[in-house]
Amino acid sequence: MEAEVIEAEMVLPQHLSFKRVQMSEKYPKGQARARWKLLKQIIQAENYQNYPPNEPNYVNIESPPSMYPSKKFCDITGFEAPYVDPKTKIRYANADVFKHVRALPNDYVQRYLALRNAAVVLK
């Protein structure tokens, strides 16, 4: 290990005195590391339906969809967008923006739509 790296104390030391089991023992080198459950799986495993519904848990404190009708804004400029391009489904504000929309390559179109979570995802 280079001198300046050691001096900067950048790297976590291998052995720490206050630990009962060191990381190298717990996750030995070469062995596949544990697969951790993602949040979705954790929530599923919690079985919140078995518990009374008025008890707060991770799922039922989530916000409901918005009450107000959503205003549509242009994907490219951010202005108010009264129009939608039927081919690409991008919202645009006026004719100049429309020219740009039509001139966009396809992957940019998908990226703009992905900002709105409206991209076509092919699995």
Place this chain on the structure above:
Amino acid sequence: MAFINASRRPDRQSDYRYIPRSRPIVIDNGGSTFRIGWAGESEPRITFRNVVLRPRHKITGETVTIVGDHDPALLKYFDCTRSSHRSAFDSNVVYQFEIMEYILDYGFERMGVQGSQVDHPILITECACNPIQSRSKMAELLFENYGVPSVAFGIDAAFSYKYNQQLGICDKDGLAICSGFTTSHAIPFVSGEPVLEACCRTNIGGYHVTDYLKQLLSLKYPNHMSNLSWEKVEGLKMEHGYVAQDYASEVQLFQTGTKEAKEKTRCWQLPWTPPPTEVPISEEEIARKAAIKEKQGQRLREMAAAKKSSRISDMENELQGLEFLLNELKTVKENDIQTFLSQTGYVSKQEIESAVVRVTQSLRRAKGEPVEVEEKTESSASEKYSLINIPDNMLSPDQQKEKKRQLLIKTTTEGRQRAKQKRFEEELEKERKNQEDEEKRLENPELYLEELHTKHRDLSEKVEQRKRLKTNGSRTNGNQNLSSSVGRGERLNAAQKERMRLLTTAAYDRGKGEDTFGIKEEDWQLYKLMSKDNDDDDEGPDDDEAELVRITSRLQDIDPAFIPKVDSSSYQTVTHIRPLSKEDFQITIGVERFRCPEILFQPNMVGVDQAGLDEMAGISIQRLPLKGNGVEDRITSSILLTGGSCIYPGMAERLEAGIRKMRPFESPIRVVRASDPVLDAWRGAASYAASDQFLLQTFSRQDYYEKGEDWLRRYRLRYTI
């Protein structure tokens, strides 16, 4: 800068052994930063970004762990291609406990922990309604691996509220709106305790705002994508982001291009070096260079002259030799001609004569005298084409071949002459037309200009239309599978339509149930028609475009006020011809300044179908189990804004306006910002842990094992002690 202290590693604390074992360690385990310190202090000792990087050392090959921020220069010793910054969080829940362990290791190590275990009670923050699995794994980690005697879990927003309550900023009944890294919560407080049943969470936080800004800027400036790193964009967001009072009207300002909009637009100049300008050369330099050039020219000219004179003398010698030969020939007798000639290498007298002619010609040309080529060709023409006029049957087969050759030569030379003539005439014609144009212009400049303008307009429209058709057609082609079997509704391209029409009419013509296409030879001409249609499309516009270019240049010459309309086909018009200027390296942020933080209030803008911050307040008040007694009014008159993602200017006013929309007329609304939105959670936790009753709220290892998971699920901290 607020809370990113990049590349400064926190120092190792050295006073661990002086601190009594009863003093708790307080940890604020946040989505963006990890803070750890002692209870009762006002600042956390150690703060770092809650990420882990596991690169491989280039030389030794071992995988090391780097927690938090680091000096990017030192990374050159490591191979970071297969590793990226990893966080232990998924949304706001800890799920990756290996990474959590690295982070805790680092935190404790920096705190200077000595001994064989971490022998202090620990207060650690978690998210609201943390799933039991995450909670139990965290407790297990702390108990098993670090030997911690007792642990307490609390909600960071609640600690922040309690701290501000102590400071007098908010009352014991109120609402905490905490906007964090990945989520935002609205938690009502009644009598000093959070009412978790009425808590509300939206999955939008500072991370989403930064990500939105990053995507927008990358799409707008694709050339500068390498400059738009996450850290840089976060810096931009913190410096320039603000929340508009009313998004629609603010956007109107920008759309109409008012002066205020220009003032609000910020510009980021990227580092750019202008190309080195040419140093103006002094007079002497110019004179010297001219002299050198002159000398070189002189030398070249001398060399050329010398060569020329030597060539001329050679040719004269040759000519003399040939003439001498001719003279000799005259004197030699008939029989000896062949033998004599074979010595010299010429086959016949004619050849010698033609050689003489050639040499004299080139001599004359070299000397610079006009050459009479024409009559030579004339005479040789009659000689060459001598065989043409003689009919075939009188000639031998060799002579017939000869005749054919002469015929060919004659036609080609005649054709060449005709073409030359035509070209000459065309040039004359063009000259004449230009003359007329000039006269027209001189006599009536305005009318001429008008005509030129209209012509330009029409042509440009035509060209654009054709371009549009072409790109639209090719786009549809590209979107489908570039094969001829396109779906029925999508044959928008004119060429494709034509093709289909031809094919269907061909198929239709037969009828009678049987397909007899192809029996007749003419049927296959159909395909020739179709491909011709396709080709026509590409060649036609070229003349129009050439004409357009000519007219544009003409207009630019004559009319000083004419500005050709640039066809901006790309979002950022950078033509490759002109050199890059300063403006190309500027990133302007105008609408994005308030468009990105707007997603906190309107998550629909990024496709998250949940309520925004202002609505969340209303929803959580609605969810309160015990209403009445004016508790709602008390709550709305003490609304606290806390969390790292709520420091945007203008947020408090916006929130107030939003909440007023939902509350009855003239209800008291007061929105206050926490004294330090970023650090208050830790400070609240520290002051909470410093109180004597704290230890009653913790649970020990035995509790954890004896009472089981169900107890842990119901474990809730009491915040007023």
